[in-house]
Amino acid sequence: MRHEEIKEKLLALYDGPLTEKERVLLEGHLPVCAECRQAIGEWKTLSRTLFARSTPSEASEDIFVSRIMARLEPSPAGFMVPFWEKPLGWLVPLVGSAAIAAWVFFSVLPNMNELSSSPTIETAFSSDTSYSSSSTESGVMFASYSPSTYDIAP
Amino acid sequence: MTDQEIIQQILSGQTEAYGELIRQYNKKVVGYCLSMLSNQTEAQEAAQDIFVKAYHSLRKFKGNSSFSTWLYRITTNHCLDILRKRTRRKTVSLDALVEAEGDHIERLFAVESTAASPLENRDLIQKILATLPEDYRTILTLREADGLEYQEIADVMDCSLDAVKGRLSRARKQLQEHLRHFLKTTDVYTIEGEKT
Numbered sequence: 338m339r340h341e342e343i344k345e346k347l348l349a350l351y352d353g354p355l356t357e358k359e360r361v362l363l364e365g366h367l368p369v370c371a372e373c374r375q376a377i378g379e380w381k382t383l384s385r386t387l388f389a390r391s392t393p394s395e396a397s398e399d400i401f402v403s404r405i406m407a408r409l410e411p412s413p414a415g416f417m418v419p420f421w422e423k424p425l426g427w428l429v430p431l432v433g434s435a436a437i438a439a440w441v442f443f444s445v446l447p448n449m450n451e452l453s454s455s456p457t458i459e460t461a462f463s464s465d466t467s468y469s470s471s472s473t474e475s476g477v478m479f480a481s482y483s484p485s486t487y488d489i490a491p
Numbered sequence: 492m493t494d495q496e497i498i499q500q501i502l503s504g505q506t507e508a509y510g511e512l513i514r515q516y517n518k519k520v521v522g523y524c525l526s527m528l529s530n531q532t533e534a535q536e537a538a539q540d541i542f543v544k545a546y547h548s549l550r551k552f553k554g555n556s557s558f559s560t561w562l563y564r565i566t567t568n569h570c571l572d573i574l575r576k577r578t579r580r581k582t583v584s585l586d587a588l589v590e591a592e593g594d595h596i597e598r599l600f601a602v603e604s605t606a607a608s609p610l611e612n613r614d615l616i617q618k619i620l621a622t623l624p625e626d627y628r629t630i631l632t633l634r635e636a637d638g639l640e641y642q643e644i645a646d647v648m649d650c651s652l653d654a655v656k657g658r659l660s661r662a663r664k665q666l667q668e669h670l671r672h673f674l675k676t677t678d679v680y681t682i683e684g685e686k687t
Contacts, residue, residue, distance in 0.1 A: 345660070348659075348660070348663060349656075352634070352641070352659075353640075376667075379667060379671060379674045380663060380667060382600065382674050383666060383667065383670060383674065384635045386599060386600055386616070387616050387619060387620065387635070387666075388526070388631070388632065388635035388636035389636075390518060390519075390522040390636055391522075398514060398517060401513070401517055401521075401535075401538075401539070402510050402513045402514060402517070404539055405509075405513055405539050405542045405543060405546075406507070406509065406510055406513075408539070408543050409506060409509065409543065409546050410506075
């Protein structure tokens with residue numbers, strides 16, 4: 338390996354992720370190369386100076402923690418899992434739709450048939466009242482009512 | 492107790508257990524925010540927001556990565572959002588800073604070499620870090636301050652291992668080239684226990 342290649346890998350030696358072969362090569366090179374030793378020494382000084390971390394005092398840590406905890410919701414309501422994220426949660430809308438469809442099929446549709454075969458309002462009342470129906474533009478039927486003998490006299 | 496066990500406790504209603512997670516990671520999160528934002532007050536506020544955000548997203552944490560990697564990712568995104576919002580703030584180049592504060596920078600590294608606390612020079616350190624591009628600052632902080640492995644950095648930054656290696660190398664080169672003449676290096680072979 339050329340000197341330039343070794344120099345490129347120097348800080349990888351400092352970081353650690355090297356193969357055993359590379360490590361042996363670099364460790365063999367450092368004792369005989371002042372330039373590389375200087376480069377690695379420079380970086381160590383820079384790193385220690387610029388990236389040192391202070392340890393927060395226990396008191397400041399307590400204040401920090403209590404400030405955050407005060408901002409959190411007191412109950413775990415925030416952790417309620419929406420039904421669609423629960424296991425098999427996708428079944429909920431499916432079962433709901435099926436129940437509605439069953440209700441429509443077994444309860445509403447048979448009654449609709451009965452309704453269609455039963456006498457209409459018009460025929461039921463035609464003997465004693467005079468109704469006239471008219472169709473509006475929107476298609477809605479309105480019945481106009483005129484009093485008959487069933488009406489209670491004032 | 493592992494992070495995962497604490498998270499299970501929180502999700503089952505023991506929200507006070509979150510304090511334990513905050514204590515465990517507050518130094519890292521505040522430190523990371525400080526390196527990224529270069530402002531103590533902003534870093535403290537950002538760190539609080541990050542912990543609140545993480546709490547509310549805890550249900551989404553599936554455990555595919557470690558909690559710390561997940562938290563670092565939230566922290567990185569939050570800091571980058573803040574940095575993007577303050578793009579109008581004037582940034583100084585490292586060259587200009589070296590020219591303006593050369594004496595101070597020299598003292599900074601001189602202090603370090605005599606084993607005094609470099610944290611006394613926090614303001615200057617923050618100014619130096621603020622001159623770096625966002626991605627260089629992110630990657631250097633994750634590697635140098637937090638000691639993350641290359642793969643962890645790739646997970647946090649959502650990039651490939653090769654991208655991490657390349658970016659880290661370029662970021663180091665930039666810092667080293669600008670600050671080299673301030674460094675009074677000691678031969679690595681003369682520092683006991685330093686040889687890696």
